[in-house]
Structures are given as structure tokens and as C-alpha cells.
Amino acid sequence: MQLLEGTLRTYPWGSRTLLAELRGLPAPSPTPEAELWFGAHPAAPSMLGGHPLDDIIAADPEAALGARVAGEYGNQLPFLVKLLAAGEPLSIQAHPSREQAQEGFSRENSQNIALDDSRRNYKDPNHKPELIVALTPFRALAGFRPTERTQQLFATLGGLDRYSSMLVTDRPEEGLRAVFTTLISLPTTLRMSVLNDVKAGAETTTNSGAEPWIVDVAQTFLQLTDRYPGDVGALAALMLNLVTLEPGEALYLDAGQPHAYLSGLGVEVMANSDNVLRGGLTSKHVDVPELARVLNFAALERPHAKSTKNGGAEHFELPIEDFRVSRHTLANGDTLQVDTDGPAIVLCTAGRAAIGDLELQPAQAAWIPAAEPSVAFTSTGDTPAELFLVSA
Numbered sequence: 001m002q003l004l005e006g007t008l009r010t011y012p013w014g015s016r017t018l019l020a021e022l023r024g025l026p027a028p029s030p031t032p033e034a035e036l037w038f039g040a041h042p043a044a045p046s047m048l049g050g051h052p053l054d055d056i057i058a059a060d061p062e063a064a065l066g067a068r069v070a071g072e073y074g075n076q077l078p079f080l081v082k083l084l085a086a087g088e089p090l091s092i093q094a095h096p097s098r099e100q101a102q103e104g105f106s107r108e109n110s111q112n113i114a115l116d117d118s119r120r121n122y123k124d125p126n127h128k129p130e131l132i133v134a135l136t137p138f139r140a141l142a143g144f145r146p147t148e149r150t151q152q153l154f155a156t157l158g159g160l161d162r163y164s165s166m167l168v169t170d171r172p173e174e175g176l177r178a179v180f181t182t183l184i185s186l187p188t189t190l191r192m193s194v195l196n197d198v199k200a201g202a203e204t205t206t207n208s209g210a211e212p213w214i215v216d217v218a219q220t221f222l223q224l225t226d227r228y229p230g231d232v233g234a235l236a237a238l239m240l241n242l243v244t245l246e247p248g249e250a251l252y253l254d255a256g257q258p259h260a261y262l263s264g265l266g267v268e269v270m271a272n273s274d275n276v277l278r279g280g281l282t283s284k285h286v287d288v289p290e291l292a293r294v295l296n297f298a299a300l301e302r303p304h305a306k307s308t309k310n311g312g313a314e315h316f317e318l319p320i321e322d323f324r325v326s327r328h329t330l331a332n333g334d335t336l337q338v339d340t341d342g343p344a345i346v347l348c349t350a351g352r353a354a355i356g357d358l359e360l361q362p363a364q365a366a367w368i369p370a371a372e373p374s375v376a377f378t379s380t381g382d383t384p385a386e387l388f389l390v391s392a
Helices: 018-022 053-059 061-072 098-110 147-157 172-183 188-206 212-227 233-237 288-294
Strands: 002-004 007-009 035-038 079-086 092-094 130-134 138-144 240-245 250-253 259-271 277-280 307-310 313-316 324-330 335-338 344-350 353-355 358-360 364-368 375-379 385-391
Touching (some): 002 358, 018 079, 018 259, 053 061, 079 344, 092 233, 098 288, 130 138, 130 324, 138 250, 147 188, 188 212, 188 233, 212 233, 212 240, 240 250, 259 385, 335 385, 358 364, 375 385
Antiparallel strands (some): 002 364, 007 035, 035 079, 079 259, 092 259, 092 277, 130 250, 130 259, 138 240, 138 259, 307 313, 313 324, 335 375, 344 364, 353 358, 353 375
């Protein structure tokens, strides 16, 4: 068991304060700090004793991962842990299923599209289900809103009547598919006209007596159009659930579910993949046909992740096998016992926790290989420690 050094990613949408303050560093930071990666993804592996974690795993997969995980996941760590800090909205995006990723990865390889080519959609043959647990108030767009509520929203905003009629309540998935693909494919002149009409309606709505959720959506639309003028992603966003997570609440997003994180700090755990299909709110590559091909157009009535609590432990209920996630709140002297036949990462997000000579502080993590015997982390600070345990 050793300290796992996270790898910082400085994307333009990152925050200049959230990660810096969590790490106890001066804020604002010189550049936007978007993500701190803890894992073995080849694009940005964490360091363990001065060596990349993916190299350490490759040198002895069974010791690092255990026979079960090494055999099931081809000697690869099946998950990636991140601290994600959104200072500005991320792109509207979705991730493929494993089958879609395998086919897309093979197809783009056969087309000789380089892995670092900006047009590349599939960087690996893996799926990317993900869980985000809020550490601060966290706003996100997540999954398609039920048809009836989107019809109500369109009627209130105005400018979308011709598209609202396409939302067929007895065949909701067909209607959502028709409207979404139509909106994100609008030619430039028509797109700008629709955006202007909806913007006028949204400005009126924010000062009206509309239901609070509609006002919230209207205000968010105006913020997105100000940040990304003329971007069709603002129209696509009108069809997605707008969610505000309080600290400790979580979202789970499976293959094909559209989403965009808007603001806040959270712990994100995902399958070990970098496959992203984008649909707007970005200057990066957007592939509308491929996005439409992988999207799940079933409405997501409640995107919040379910969990069970037992004392200071909370276990998130996930429909996948790639990773397990639990959150532990430890008073001074309390312990977290880690005993697994596979690999594990323990991430500290509050307080302090020690094991032997190693003490974890916020934004620090420990790597526990499968060969390690059972270990225990003990809360040592004056304030409760918060630890996330991720294992396979």
C-alpha cells in the first residue's frame, strides 16, 4: 500500500478554486484545474513511487489486480477515479456500450484514424458507465426528461411549437429521438432563428410566475447561450433533466445517457475508458450521427444513484461489475478496514486518515494492490475524515 499521486488535467472548463482549495493550495490557481486522475489510464496514469501505475500493473498483473480481475479485464485496472471540478459547463455528451465501443474502435482503426486525431471518437474498446458524488453543490444535465414535462417546458418558452408536436406521448422514445436529432442537426440560419426565439421566451419566463423548475431551466439556457453563442447544444440541453446535487448525493449514468456537468466539485468513478461522443457546448469534435447512434432515448425520470447506509458507511448500488464504490465518514479514532481480493483505491476528501507512516489528506489517495493483506485506515484529525473506497 502506497501513496498514489494524482495526475492533474487542466482543461479550459476547469475551476481555478475548487481543486486548489481542497488541496490547501493558493486560489485562484494560475490555470483552470479540471480533473485529478487516480488510476492507470495510459493517457494520464497516476504515479506510484515515481513509476506510472500502468507500468507497475503490467510488470506483475496478478500481484496488482489479483487473478480474478486480471483474468476478467485482460490485465487492466477496470476503473478510473477522478476529482472533477467544473468551473464552466462541460460538453453535452454520451458514452457507448461495450459492444458499441468495440465496434467503433475497430472501425476507426480500420480507417487509419490516429488515436490522437481530433476526429477520433473511440480511444479504446471499453464502455464508460460513471458515478459522480457531489462534494459541493453540483449542477448537471442528466438523461432525457419525461416527454410530458418537456412539452410543458416548450409551451412555456415558445419558439419550439413545431418540435413540440413531434413529442409523441404514446411512443415517447421515438418522439425524443425525432426532436433531439432534429434540433442538433438544424442548419445554421434556422438554428440561429430558433435560438433567438427561445432566448426571448426564456428571458420572459425568468420574470414570470412559471413553475420554479421551468424558471431554473430558462435561466440555465440563457447562461449556456451566453457562454456558447450560437451553439446548438443549448437547444439540446432543453430536453435533459436539470439536476442540483447536494454534497453526498450522486448521479449514475449508464451507456447512452446524455449528460453535461455544469458546475461544482465531485468524486467521479468510471470504467477505464476515454470514449466520448459530443453533441454541443464545446469547441471539440462533434459527431452528430455517431452520437445519435449510441444514445439511449428512454426518459430518465430519476437520475440519482441509489445507495444504502449503515452507520458512517454508504454503499452505492450500481448495475455494473467494473467497480464498487462506498463513502465512509470516520470520527476521530474510527477505522476503515479494506479487505478485497482485487485492487482498491482509497481517496480522502475531508479530514485526515492514517495507516502506518502514511497519512492521507484531502485530495490524496492510496493504492492497495490485490497482494496486499487487509489494511485499516484510522481517522486522525479533529474533524471527521471522509474516505471513498473504490474496488473491483
